[in-house]
Amino acid sequence: MPKCDVLVVGGGPAGMAAAVTASQLGLSVEMIEQRRTLGGAFFRQPIEGVRPIPQRASVKARWHKLSADMSRAPVRIHYGCVFLGVDSDGFVLFEDRQVGEVVRCAARAVIIATGAIEKVHPIPGWDRPGVSTAGGLQVMMKETGQAPKGRILLAGNGPLLIAAAAQMAMVGNPPVAIVESGDPMRPGLTGLGLLVAPYLLVEAFGFLRAVYGAGVPWLRGARIEGIEAHAQGLQATVVRRNGERSAFVVDRVGLHEGIRSNDMGLPAIADASTSSPIVIRAGDCSEPLGALAAEADGALAARKVAALLGHGQSRGGEQALLGRLRQAQAVLAKLFAPTIAPLDVPDHTTLCRCEGRTIGDLKNLVAGADLKSGREVKHNGRFSMGSCQGRFCAANTAELMTRLRPGAPPVVASDLTGQRWPLRPVSIAALVAATKVKAPVD
Amino acid sequence: MSSESFFWMGKPIPFRAGESVAAALEAAGILSFGPAPGGGPTRYFCGIGACQCCLVRIDGCVREACLTPACSGARVEELGAADAKV
Numbered sequence: 001m002p003k004c005d006v007l008v009v010g011g012g013p014a015g016m017a018a019a020v021t022a023s024q025l026g027l028s029v030e031m032i033e034q035r036r037t038l039g040g041a042f043f044r045q046p047i048e049g050v051r052p053i054p055q056r057a058s059v060k061a062r063w064h065k066l067s068a069d070m071s072r073a074p075v076r077i078h079y080g081c082v083f084l085g086v087d088s089d090g091f092v093l094f095e096d097r098q099v100g101e102v103v104r105c106a107a108r109a110v111i112i113a114t115g116a117i118e119k120v121h122p123i124p125g126w127d128r129p130g131v132s133t134a135g136g137l138q139v140m141m142k143e144t145g146q147a148p149k150g151r152i153l154l155a156g157n158g159p160l161l162i163a164a165a166a167q168m169a170m171v172g173n174p175p176v177a178i179v180e181s182g183d184p185m186r187p188g189l190t191g192l193g194l195l196v197a198p199y200l201l202v203e204a205f206g207f208l209r210a211v212y213g214a215g216v217p218w219l220r221g222a223r224i225e226g227i228e229a230h231a232q233g234l235q236a237t238v239v240r241r242n243g244e245r246s247a248f249v250v251d252r253v254g255l256h257e258g259i260r261s262n263d264m265g266l267p268a269i270a271d272a273s274t275s276s277p278i279v280i281r282a283g284d285c286s287e288p289l290g291a292l293a294a295e296a297d298g299a300l301a302a303r304k305v306a307a308l309l310g311h312g313q314s315r316g317g318e319q320a321l322l323g324r325l326r327q328a329q330a331v332l333a334k335l336f337a338p339t340i341a342p343l344d345v346p347d348h349t350t351l352c353r354c355e356g357r358t359i360g361d362l363k364n365l366v367a368g369a370d371l372k373s374g375r376e377v378k379h380n381g382r383f384s385m386g387s388c389q390g391r392f393c394a395a396n397t398a399e400l401m402t403r404l405r406p407g408a409p410p411v412v413a414s415d416l417t418g419q420r421w422p423l424r425p426v427s428i429a430a431l432v433a434a435t436k437v438k439a440p441v442d
Numbered sequence: 443m444s445s446e447s448f449f450w451m452g453k454p455i456p457f458r459a460g461e462s463v464a465a466a467l468e469a470a471g472i473l474s475f476g477p478a479p480g481g482g483p484t485r486y487f488c489g490i491g492a493c494q495c496c497l498v499r500i501d502g503c504v505r506e507a508c509l510t511p512a513c514s515g516a517r518v519e520e521l522g523a524a525d526a527k528v
Contacts, residue, residue, distance in 0.1 A: 048460050129474035135490075143465055144465050
Protein backbone atom coordinates (compact mmCIF):
# COMPACT_ATOMS: atom_id res chain seq x y z
CA MET A 1 0.00 0.00 0.00
CA PRO A 2 1.58 3.33 -1.04
CA LYS A 3 2.23 5.81 1.79
CA CYS A 4 3.00 9.49 1.41
CA ASP A 5 2.55 12.90 3.02
CA VAL A 6 0.55 14.29 0.12
CA LEU A 7 -1.39 12.61 -2.65
CA VAL A 8 -2.27 14.99 -5.48
CA VAL A 9 -5.29 14.01 -7.59
CA GLY A 10 -4.97 15.30 -11.14
CA GLY A 11 -1.95 16.38 -13.19
CA GLY A 12 -3.23 19.64 -14.67
CA PRO A 13 -1.80 23.08 -13.83
CA ALA A 14 -3.23 23.10 -10.27
CA GLY A 15 -2.06 19.58 -9.44
CA MET A 16 1.40 20.10 -10.95
CA ALA A 17 1.94 23.38 -9.09
CA ALA A 18 0.71 21.76 -5.87
CA ALA A 19 3.05 18.78 -6.28
CA VAL A 20 6.07 20.95 -7.08
CA THR A 21 5.45 23.34 -4.17
CA ALA A 22 4.67 20.59 -1.64
CA SER A 23 7.82 18.78 -2.63
CA GLN A 24 9.90 21.98 -2.33
CA LEU A 25 8.48 22.40 1.17
CA GLY A 26 9.90 19.02 2.17
CA LEU A 27 6.84 16.78 1.88
CA SER A 28 6.81 13.38 0.19
CA VAL A 29 4.42 13.64 -2.75
CA GLU A 30 2.68 11.19 -5.05
CA MET A 31 0.31 12.07 -7.87
CA ILE A 32 -2.40 10.22 -9.74
CA GLU A 33 -3.34 11.24 -13.29
CA GLN A 34 -6.05 9.60 -15.40
CA ARG A 35 -4.22 10.01 -18.71
CA ARG A 36 -0.71 8.92 -19.73
CA THR A 37 0.55 12.51 -19.90
CA LEU A 38 0.41 15.55 -17.61
CA GLY A 39 -1.04 18.94 -18.50
CA GLY A 40 -4.79 18.65 -17.89
CA ALA A 41 -7.17 20.09 -20.47
CA PHE A 42 -5.42 23.45 -20.83
CA PHE A 43 -1.92 22.03 -21.39
CA ARG A 44 -3.08 18.82 -23.17
CA GLN A 45 0.03 17.50 -24.87
CA PRO A 46 0.19 16.51 -28.56
CA ILE A 47 0.89 12.90 -29.39
CA GLU A 48 4.40 11.98 -30.46
CA GLY A 49 5.58 13.31 -33.82
CA VAL A 50 2.72 15.77 -34.20
CA ARG A 51 3.19 19.51 -34.60
CA PRO A 52 1.41 21.21 -31.67
CA ILE A 53 -1.36 23.66 -32.50
CA PRO A 54 -0.13 27.28 -32.38
CA GLN A 55 -0.02 28.79 -28.89
CA ARG A 56 1.04 32.12 -27.52
CA ALA A 57 4.67 32.36 -26.40
CA SER A 58 3.63 33.07 -22.80
CA VAL A 59 1.53 29.88 -22.65
CA LYS A 60 4.42 27.83 -24.04
CA ALA A 61 6.79 29.41 -21.51
CA ARG A 62 4.44 28.60 -18.62
CA TRP A 63 4.19 24.96 -19.69
CA HIS A 64 7.93 24.74 -20.15
CA LYS A 65 8.55 26.01 -16.61
CA LEU A 66 5.83 23.88 -15.01
CA SER A 67 6.94 20.66 -16.68
CA ALA A 68 10.63 21.38 -15.96
CA ASP A 69 9.86 22.04 -12.26
CA MET A 70 7.79 18.87 -12.19
CA SER A 71 10.49 16.71 -13.71
CA ARG A 72 13.02 18.01 -11.13
CA ALA A 73 10.67 17.37 -8.19
CA PRO A 74 10.90 13.91 -6.58
CA VAL A 75 7.21 13.19 -7.20
CA ARG A 76 6.06 9.69 -8.02
CA ILE A 77 3.40 9.89 -10.72
CA HIS A 78 0.87 7.10 -11.19
CA TYR A 79 -0.44 7.45 -14.75
CA GLY A 80 -3.64 5.85 -16.01
CA CYS A 81 -5.14 6.07 -12.52
CA VAL A 82 -8.67 7.22 -11.78
CA PHE A 83 -9.63 8.76 -8.42
CA LEU A 84 -12.52 6.93 -6.73
CA GLY A 85 -12.72 8.72 -3.37
CA VAL A 86 -11.70 8.55 0.29
CA ASP A 87 -13.14 5.54 2.12
CA SER A 88 -14.55 5.53 5.66
CA ASP A 89 -11.17 4.42 7.06
CA GLY A 90 -9.52 7.50 5.53
CA PHE A 91 -7.71 5.68 2.73
CA VAL A 92 -7.61 7.19 -0.73
CA LEU A 93 -8.98 4.82 -3.36
CA PHE A 94 -7.95 4.94 -6.97
CA GLU A 95 -8.19 2.51 -9.87
CA ASP A 96 -4.94 1.76 -11.61
CA ARG A 97 -6.21 1.12 -15.13
CA GLN A 98 -2.79 -0.04 -16.34
CA VAL A 99 -2.94 -3.11 -14.10
CA GLY A 100 -6.69 -3.23 -13.49
CA GLU A 101 -6.48 -2.91 -9.69
CA VAL A 102 -8.03 -0.66 -7.08
CA VAL A 103 -5.29 0.77 -4.84
CA ARG A 104 -5.80 2.00 -1.24
CA CYS A 105 -3.31 4.70 -0.42
CA ALA A 106 -2.45 6.04 3.03
CA ALA A 107 -1.82 9.76 2.61
CA ARG A 108 -1.67 12.37 5.38
CA ALA A 109 -3.19 14.90 3.00
CA VAL A 110 -5.04 14.80 -0.30
CA ILE A 111 -5.01 17.76 -2.67
CA ILE A 112 -7.85 17.31 -5.15
CA ALA A 113 -7.26 19.08 -8.46
CA THR A 114 -9.85 17.57 -10.80
CA GLY A 115 -10.32 20.76 -12.81
CA ALA A 116 -13.48 22.05 -14.43
CA ILE A 117 -16.19 20.73 -16.69
CA GLU A 118 -18.06 22.70 -19.32
CA LYS A 119 -21.62 23.78 -18.78
CA VAL A 120 -23.99 22.66 -21.53
CA HIS A 121 -27.67 23.62 -21.61
CA PRO A 122 -30.17 21.01 -22.76
CA ILE A 123 -31.54 21.67 -26.25
CA PRO A 124 -33.18 19.17 -28.60
CA GLY A 125 -30.43 17.07 -30.19
CA TRP A 126 -27.57 17.95 -27.80
CA ASP A 127 -27.10 14.22 -27.28
CA ARG A 128 -26.59 13.37 -30.97
CA PRO A 129 -23.30 11.97 -32.31
CA GLY A 130 -21.33 14.85 -33.84
CA VAL A 131 -22.38 17.17 -30.99
CA SER A 132 -19.78 17.64 -28.27
CA THR A 133 -18.57 20.34 -25.95
CA ALA A 134 -16.49 23.06 -27.62
CA GLY A 135 -13.69 22.29 -25.18
CA GLY A 136 -13.95 18.63 -26.20
CA LEU A 137 -13.16 19.68 -29.78
CA GLN A 138 -10.34 21.86 -28.46
CA VAL A 139 -8.58 19.13 -26.43
CA MET A 140 -8.91 16.74 -29.38
CA MET A 141 -7.15 19.35 -31.55
CA LYS A 142 -4.39 19.72 -28.98
CA GLU A 143 -3.95 15.95 -28.83
CA THR A 144 -3.94 15.24 -32.57
CA GLY A 145 -2.57 18.52 -33.95
CA GLN A 146 -5.46 18.50 -36.42
CA ALA A 147 -8.69 20.44 -36.66
CA PRO A 148 -11.94 18.47 -36.35
CA LYS A 149 -13.10 17.37 -39.80
CA GLY A 150 -16.04 18.81 -41.73
CA ARG A 151 -18.25 21.83 -41.13
CA ILE A 152 -18.26 22.95 -37.50
CA LEU A 153 -20.67 25.25 -35.66
CA LEU A 154 -19.70 26.59 -32.24
CA ALA A 155 -22.53 27.80 -30.00
CA GLY A 156 -23.12 29.00 -26.48
CA ASN A 157 -21.50 31.66 -24.37
CA GLY A 158 -18.12 33.00 -23.44
CA PRO A 159 -14.54 33.56 -24.55
CA LEU A 160 -13.67 29.87 -24.94
CA LEU A 161 -15.74 29.76 -28.15
CA ILE A 162 -13.51 32.46 -29.68
CA ALA A 163 -10.36 30.67 -28.53
CA ALA A 164 -11.52 27.34 -29.99
CA ALA A 165 -12.55 29.01 -33.26
CA ALA A 166 -9.19 30.80 -33.56
CA GLN A 167 -7.29 27.55 -32.99
CA MET A 168 -9.43 25.76 -35.59
CA ALA A 169 -8.71 28.57 -38.07
CA MET A 170 -4.98 28.36 -37.34
CA VAL A 171 -4.87 24.64 -38.13
CA GLY A 172 -6.85 25.06 -41.32
CA ASN A 173 -10.54 24.42 -40.62
CA PRO A 174 -12.32 27.49 -39.21
CA PRO A 175 -15.90 26.95 -37.97
CA VAL A 176 -18.78 28.08 -40.20
CA ALA A 177 -19.95 30.45 -37.43
CA ILE A 178 -19.85 31.20 -33.72
CA VAL A 179 -23.24 31.63 -32.05
CA GLU A 180 -22.86 33.76 -28.90
CA SER A 181 -25.68 34.68 -26.50
CA GLY A 182 -23.75 37.67 -25.17
CA ASP A 183 -22.60 40.73 -27.03
CA PRO A 184 -19.21 41.90 -25.78
CA MET A 185 -19.01 44.47 -28.58
CA ARG A 186 -22.16 46.30 -27.54
CA PRO A 187 -21.73 49.98 -26.78
CA GLY A 188 -21.22 51.15 -23.24
CA LEU A 189 -18.92 48.33 -22.22
CA THR A 190 -15.62 50.21 -22.44
CA GLY A 191 -14.02 51.09 -19.16
CA LEU A 192 -15.25 47.91 -17.52
CA GLY A 193 -11.80 47.43 -16.13
CA LEU A 194 -10.27 44.61 -18.18
CA LEU A 195 -6.99 46.37 -17.46
CA VAL A 196 -6.84 44.44 -14.18
CA ALA A 197 -5.50 41.60 -16.34
CA PRO A 198 -3.87 43.03 -19.49
CA TYR A 199 -2.92 39.53 -20.67
CA LEU A 200 -6.61 38.81 -21.22
CA LEU A 201 -6.87 41.74 -23.61
CA VAL A 202 -3.81 40.59 -25.54
CA GLU A 203 -5.20 37.07 -25.70
CA ALA A 204 -8.67 38.22 -26.77
CA PHE A 205 -7.22 40.49 -29.44
CA GLY A 206 -5.08 37.67 -30.89
CA PHE A 207 -7.99 35.25 -31.03
CA LEU A 208 -10.41 37.79 -32.52
CA ARG A 209 -7.88 38.67 -35.22
CA ALA A 210 -7.56 35.00 -36.20
CA VAL A 211 -11.36 34.55 -36.21
CA TYR A 212 -12.04 37.68 -38.28
CA GLY A 213 -9.07 36.94 -40.55
CA ALA A 214 -10.64 33.59 -41.42
CA GLY A 215 -13.97 35.28 -42.14
CA VAL A 216 -15.88 33.44 -39.38
CA PRO A 217 -19.19 35.17 -38.57
CA TRP A 218 -19.52 35.91 -34.85
CA LEU A 219 -23.29 35.95 -34.31
CA ARG A 220 -23.76 37.84 -31.04
CA GLY A 221 -27.06 38.04 -29.20
CA ALA A 222 -28.06 34.68 -30.67
CA ARG A 223 -28.80 31.20 -29.37
CA ILE A 224 -28.88 27.71 -30.80
CA GLU A 225 -32.42 26.35 -30.54
CA GLY A 226 -32.01 22.72 -31.56
CA ILE A 227 -30.08 20.19 -33.62
CA GLU A 228 -31.80 17.74 -35.96
CA ALA A 229 -30.60 14.94 -38.19
CA HIS A 230 -30.16 16.03 -41.81
CA ALA A 231 -29.29 14.11 -44.99
CA GLN A 232 -25.93 15.93 -45.05
CA GLY A 233 -25.14 15.77 -41.35
CA LEU A 234 -26.80 17.88 -38.68
CA GLN A 235 -29.10 20.85 -39.03
CA ALA A 236 -28.80 23.46 -36.31
CA THR A 237 -31.42 26.19 -35.88
CA VAL A 238 -30.17 29.54 -34.62
CA VAL A 239 -32.41 32.31 -33.25
CA ARG A 240 -31.31 35.95 -33.25
CA ARG A 241 -32.33 38.59 -30.70
CA ASN A 242 -34.93 39.98 -33.13
CA GLY A 243 -36.55 36.55 -33.40
CA GLU A 244 -35.12 35.79 -36.84
CA ARG A 245 -34.27 32.10 -37.39
CA SER A 246 -31.62 30.60 -39.63
CA ALA A 247 -30.42 27.07 -40.28
CA PHE A 248 -26.86 25.72 -40.51
CA VAL A 249 -26.14 22.32 -41.99
CA VAL A 250 -22.92 21.08 -40.42
CA ASP A 251 -21.04 17.93 -39.44
CA ARG A 252 -20.21 18.92 -35.88
CA VAL A 253 -21.56 21.22 -33.23
CA GLY A 254 -19.46 22.36 -30.26
CA LEU A 255 -21.55 23.58 -27.30
CA HIS A 256 -20.23 25.61 -24.37
CA GLU A 257 -21.92 27.78 -21.73
CA GLY A 258 -18.89 28.48 -19.56
CA ILE A 259 -17.16 26.25 -17.03
CA ARG A 260 -17.95 25.03 -13.54
CA SER A 261 -16.01 23.11 -10.92
CA ASN A 262 -15.71 19.37 -11.50
CA ASP A 263 -16.66 18.79 -7.86
CA MET A 264 -19.60 16.38 -8.11
CA GLY A 265 -19.47 13.83 -5.31
CA LEU A 266 -15.98 14.83 -4.13
CA PRO A 267 -15.08 14.05 -0.52
CA ALA A 268 -15.77 16.92 1.88
CA ILE A 269 -13.05 19.47 2.54
CA ALA A 270 -11.28 18.58 5.83
CA ASP A 271 -8.69 21.21 6.62
CA ALA A 272 -8.14 21.00 10.37
CA SER A 273 -4.68 19.91 11.50
CA THR A 274 -6.41 16.96 13.21
CA SER A 275 -8.16 15.80 9.99
CA SER A 276 -7.09 12.37 8.86
CA PRO A 277 -6.52 12.69 6.02
CA ILE A 278 -6.52 16.43 5.36
CA VAL A 279 -8.60 16.98 2.20
CA ILE A 280 -8.41 20.22 0.26
CA ARG A 281 -9.27 21.29 -3.29
CA ALA A 282 -7.13 23.35 -5.62
CA GLY A 283 -7.63 25.08 -8.95
CA ASP A 284 -10.78 24.97 -11.07
CA CYS A 285 -12.39 22.22 -8.96
CA SER A 286 -12.31 24.69 -6.07
CA GLU A 287 -13.10 27.90 -8.00
CA PRO A 288 -13.29 27.92 -11.82
CA LEU A 289 -10.96 30.79 -12.72
CA GLY A 290 -8.87 29.16 -15.46
CA ALA A 291 -5.39 27.73 -15.85
CA LEU A 292 -3.26 30.64 -14.65
CA ALA A 293 -5.28 30.92 -11.43
CA ALA A 294 -5.20 27.14 -11.07
CA GLU A 295 -1.40 27.19 -10.94
CA ALA A 296 -1.41 29.85 -8.24
CA ASP A 297 -4.10 28.05 -6.27
CA GLY A 298 -2.22 24.74 -6.49
CA ALA A 299 0.86 26.34 -4.92
CA LEU A 300 -1.33 27.94 -2.27
CA ALA A 301 -2.96 24.59 -1.45
CA ALA A 302 0.48 23.03 -1.00
CA ARG A 303 1.53 25.82 1.39
CA LYS A 304 -1.64 25.30 3.39
CA VAL A 305 -1.06 21.53 3.63
CA ALA A 306 2.58 22.05 4.63
CA ALA A 307 1.49 24.40 7.44
CA LEU A 308 -1.17 21.92 8.63
CA LEU A 309 1.38 19.09 8.62
CA GLY A 310 3.79 21.15 10.69
CA HIS A 311 6.25 21.96 7.92
CA GLY A 312 6.08 25.67 8.64
CA GLN A 313 4.38 28.71 7.18
CA SER A 314 5.42 30.05 3.80
CA ARG A 315 4.16 32.76 1.48
CA GLY A 316 4.27 33.34 -2.25
CA GLY A 317 2.58 35.97 -4.38
CA GLU A 318 -0.36 33.71 -5.13
CA GLN A 319 -3.10 35.48 -3.17
CA ALA A 320 -2.60 38.79 -5.00
CA LEU A 321 -2.57 37.13 -8.43
CA LEU A 322 -5.73 35.16 -7.57
CA GLY A 323 -7.43 38.39 -6.53
CA ARG A 324 -6.65 40.01 -9.86
CA LEU A 325 -7.79 36.97 -11.84
CA ARG A 326 -11.01 36.79 -9.84
CA GLN A 327 -11.69 40.43 -10.77
CA ALA A 328 -10.86 39.71 -14.42
CA GLN A 329 -13.32 36.79 -14.50
CA ALA A 330 -16.03 39.04 -13.06
CA VAL A 331 -15.36 41.56 -15.84
CA LEU A 332 -15.51 38.83 -18.49
CA ALA A 333 -18.82 37.60 -17.06
CA LYS A 334 -20.25 41.13 -17.42
CA LEU A 335 -18.86 41.49 -20.94
CA PHE A 336 -20.42 38.20 -22.01
CA ALA A 337 -23.73 38.60 -20.15
CA PRO A 338 -26.43 37.12 -22.44
CA THR A 339 -28.37 39.72 -24.41
CA ILE A 340 -31.04 37.26 -25.56
CA ALA A 341 -33.52 35.58 -23.20
CA PRO A 342 -33.39 31.79 -22.75
CA LEU A 343 -35.48 29.95 -25.35
CA ASP A 344 -38.33 27.58 -24.55
CA VAL A 345 -37.07 24.02 -24.50
CA PRO A 346 -39.57 21.33 -25.58
CA ASP A 347 -40.51 18.55 -23.14
CA HIS A 348 -39.00 15.76 -25.26
CA THR A 349 -35.50 17.25 -24.80
CA THR A 350 -33.04 14.98 -22.99
CA LEU A 351 -32.06 16.41 -19.62
CA CYS A 352 -30.12 13.48 -18.13
CA ARG A 353 -28.32 11.62 -20.91
CA CYS A 354 -26.97 8.66 -18.92
CA GLU A 355 -30.47 7.64 -17.81
CA GLY A 356 -32.37 8.94 -20.86
CA ARG A 357 -34.59 11.29 -18.79
CA THR A 358 -36.31 14.25 -20.42
CA ILE A 359 -37.46 17.69 -19.36
CA GLY A 360 -41.04 16.38 -19.55
CA ASP A 361 -40.13 13.53 -17.17
CA LEU A 362 -38.89 16.08 -14.62
CA LYS A 363 -42.01 18.22 -15.01
CA ASN A 364 -44.21 15.17 -14.32
CA LEU A 365 -42.09 14.17 -11.34
CA VAL A 366 -42.19 17.54 -9.59
CA ALA A 367 -45.84 18.30 -10.40
CA GLY A 368 -48.15 18.01 -7.40
CA ALA A 369 -48.29 19.46 -3.94
CA ASP A 370 -45.49 17.55 -2.23
CA LEU A 371 -42.20 19.34 -2.56
CA LYS A 372 -39.68 16.70 -3.68
CA SER A 373 -36.08 17.18 -2.58
CA GLY A 374 -33.11 16.95 -4.93
CA ARG A 375 -32.37 13.55 -3.44
CA GLU A 376 -35.91 12.31 -4.13
CA VAL A 377 -35.70 13.55 -7.72
CA LYS A 378 -32.48 11.58 -8.05
CA HIS A 379 -33.77 8.39 -6.46
CA ASN A 380 -37.33 8.42 -7.83
CA GLY A 381 -36.61 9.96 -11.21
CA ARG A 382 -33.04 8.73 -11.84
CA PHE A 383 -31.83 12.26 -12.68
CA SER A 384 -28.06 12.43 -11.96
CA MET A 385 -28.15 8.73 -11.07
CA GLY A 386 -26.18 7.52 -14.09
CA SER A 387 -22.54 6.90 -14.83
CA CYS A 388 -21.56 10.60 -15.15
CA GLN A 389 -22.85 11.13 -11.59
CA GLY A 390 -24.71 14.26 -12.60
CA ARG A 391 -21.71 16.16 -13.92
CA PHE A 392 -23.66 17.27 -16.99
CA CYS A 393 -27.27 17.29 -15.74
CA ALA A 394 -27.40 17.96 -11.99
CA ALA A 395 -27.02 21.74 -12.29
CA ASN A 396 -29.53 21.91 -15.17
CA THR A 397 -31.99 19.70 -13.26
CA ALA A 398 -31.63 21.80 -10.10
CA GLU A 399 -32.15 25.01 -12.05
CA LEU A 400 -35.25 23.69 -13.80
CA MET A 401 -36.67 22.39 -10.48
CA THR A 402 -36.20 25.86 -9.00
CA ARG A 403 -37.90 27.49 -12.01
CA LEU A 404 -40.81 25.02 -11.97
CA ARG A 405 -41.52 25.75 -8.28
CA PRO A 406 -41.56 29.50 -7.77
CA GLY A 407 -41.60 30.36 -4.08
CA ALA A 408 -40.05 27.07 -3.01
CA PRO A 409 -36.47 27.05 -1.70
CA PRO A 410 -33.98 26.95 -4.58
CA VAL A 411 -32.35 23.60 -5.42
CA VAL A 412 -28.61 23.29 -6.10
CA ALA A 413 -26.66 20.59 -7.95
CA SER A 414 -25.18 19.08 -4.78
CA ASP A 415 -28.74 18.44 -3.46
CA LEU A 416 -28.91 15.82 -6.23
CA THR A 417 -25.35 14.53 -6.36
CA GLY A 418 -24.43 14.44 -2.65
CA GLN A 419 -20.95 13.37 -1.56
CA ARG A 420 -20.18 9.75 -2.29
CA TRP A 421 -17.71 7.34 -3.79
CA PRO A 422 -16.84 5.71 -6.14
CA LEU A 423 -16.65 8.84 -8.26
CA ARG A 424 -16.28 6.79 -11.42
CA PRO A 425 -17.66 3.41 -12.51
CA VAL A 426 -15.37 0.62 -11.24
CA SER A 427 -15.72 -3.15 -11.29
CA ILE A 428 -16.99 -4.76 -8.09
CA ALA A 429 -14.29 -7.44 -8.39
CA ALA A 430 -11.54 -4.77 -8.29
CA LEU A 431 -13.15 -3.08 -5.27
CA VAL A 432 -13.44 -6.36 -3.37
CA ALA A 433 -9.81 -7.21 -4.14
CA ALA A 434 -8.73 -3.82 -2.75
CA THR A 435 -10.69 -4.39 0.46
CA LYS A 436 -8.92 -7.72 0.95
CA VAL A 437 -5.53 -5.96 1.12
CA LYS A 438 -6.69 -4.34 4.34
CA ALA A 439 -7.79 -7.59 6.03
CA PRO A 440 -5.51 -8.69 8.89
CA VAL A 441 -3.08 -11.38 7.83
CA ASP A 442 -2.80 -13.22 11.19
CA MET B 443 4.26 7.55 -38.38
CA SER B 444 3.18 4.13 -37.24
CA SER B 445 0.82 1.95 -39.21
CA GLU B 446 -0.58 0.20 -36.16
CA SER B 447 -4.25 -0.57 -35.85
CA PHE B 448 -6.91 -1.83 -33.44
CA PHE B 449 -10.25 -3.42 -34.25
CA TRP B 450 -13.54 -1.54 -34.02
CA MET B 451 -16.39 -4.05 -34.28
CA GLY B 452 -13.96 -6.30 -36.16
CA LYS B 453 -12.80 -3.61 -38.61
CA PRO B 454 -9.15 -2.42 -38.47
CA ILE B 455 -8.75 1.24 -37.44
CA PRO B 456 -5.29 2.80 -37.89
CA PHE B 457 -3.91 4.99 -35.14
CA ARG B 458 -0.81 7.04 -34.33
CA ALA B 459 1.30 6.23 -31.28
CA GLY B 460 -0.12 7.83 -28.14
CA GLU B 461 -3.50 8.63 -29.70
CA SER B 462 -6.70 7.93 -27.74
CA VAL B 463 -9.24 5.41 -29.00
CA ALA B 464 -11.71 8.31 -29.45
CA ALA B 465 -9.29 10.32 -31.59
CA ALA B 466 -8.59 7.32 -33.83
CA LEU B 467 -12.31 6.51 -34.22
CA GLU B 468 -13.09 10.16 -35.03
CA ALA B 469 -10.27 10.25 -37.58
CA ALA B 470 -11.84 7.17 -39.19
CA GLY B 471 -15.16 9.05 -39.43
CA ILE B 472 -16.88 6.98 -36.72
CA LEU B 473 -18.95 9.42 -34.67
CA SER B 474 -21.46 7.05 -33.08
CA PHE B 475 -20.01 4.42 -30.75
CA GLY B 476 -23.24 2.40 -30.56
CA PRO B 477 -26.32 2.41 -28.32
CA ALA B 478 -25.97 3.56 -24.68
CA PRO B 479 -27.72 1.90 -21.74
CA GLY B 480 -29.81 5.09 -21.24
CA GLY B 481 -31.27 4.90 -24.73
CA GLY B 482 -29.39 7.42 -26.89
CA PRO B 483 -26.17 6.78 -28.76
CA THR B 484 -22.71 6.61 -27.19
CA ARG B 485 -20.28 9.20 -28.60
CA TYR B 486 -17.39 11.56 -27.93
CA PHE B 487 -18.54 14.54 -25.87
CA CYS B 488 -16.39 16.17 -23.15
CA GLY B 489 -12.94 14.79 -24.00
CA ILE B 490 -11.81 14.79 -20.35
CA GLY B 491 -13.28 11.59 -18.91
CA ALA B 492 -16.10 13.34 -17.07
CA CYS B 493 -19.30 12.72 -19.04
CA GLN B 494 -19.04 8.95 -19.58
CA CYS B 495 -20.68 9.45 -23.01
CA CYS B 496 -17.88 7.69 -24.94
CA LEU B 497 -17.85 4.40 -23.04
CA VAL B 498 -16.80 1.43 -25.18
CA ARG B 499 -15.68 -2.11 -24.40
CA ILE B 500 -11.92 -2.54 -24.89
CA ASP B 501 -10.69 -6.14 -24.68
CA GLY B 502 -13.66 -6.84 -22.44
CA CYS B 503 -13.31 -3.81 -20.09
CA VAL B 504 -15.67 -0.83 -20.20
CA ARG B 505 -13.52 2.28 -20.71
CA GLU B 506 -13.79 5.93 -21.73
CA ALA B 507 -12.62 6.09 -25.37
CA CYS B 508 -11.35 9.66 -24.79
CA LEU B 509 -8.98 8.60 -21.97
CA THR B 510 -7.74 5.23 -23.17
CA PRO B 511 -4.67 5.13 -25.40
CA ALA B 512 -5.17 3.05 -28.55
CA CYS B 513 -3.29 -0.23 -28.38
CA SER B 514 -2.23 -2.40 -31.30
CA GLY B 515 -4.56 -5.35 -31.88
CA ALA B 516 -7.08 -4.32 -29.19
CA ARG B 517 -10.68 -5.39 -29.70
CA VAL B 518 -12.88 -2.31 -29.29
CA GLU B 519 -16.63 -2.81 -29.34
CA GLU B 520 -19.91 -1.09 -28.65
CA LEU B 521 -21.38 -1.55 -25.19
CA GLY B 522 -23.47 -4.67 -25.72
CA ALA B 523 -26.58 -6.00 -24.07
CA ALA B 524 -24.36 -7.21 -21.20
CA ASP B 525 -23.74 -3.57 -20.23
CA ALA B 526 -27.37 -2.53 -20.21
CA LYS B 527 -28.49 -1.55 -16.75
CA VAL B 528 -30.34 -4.08 -14.70
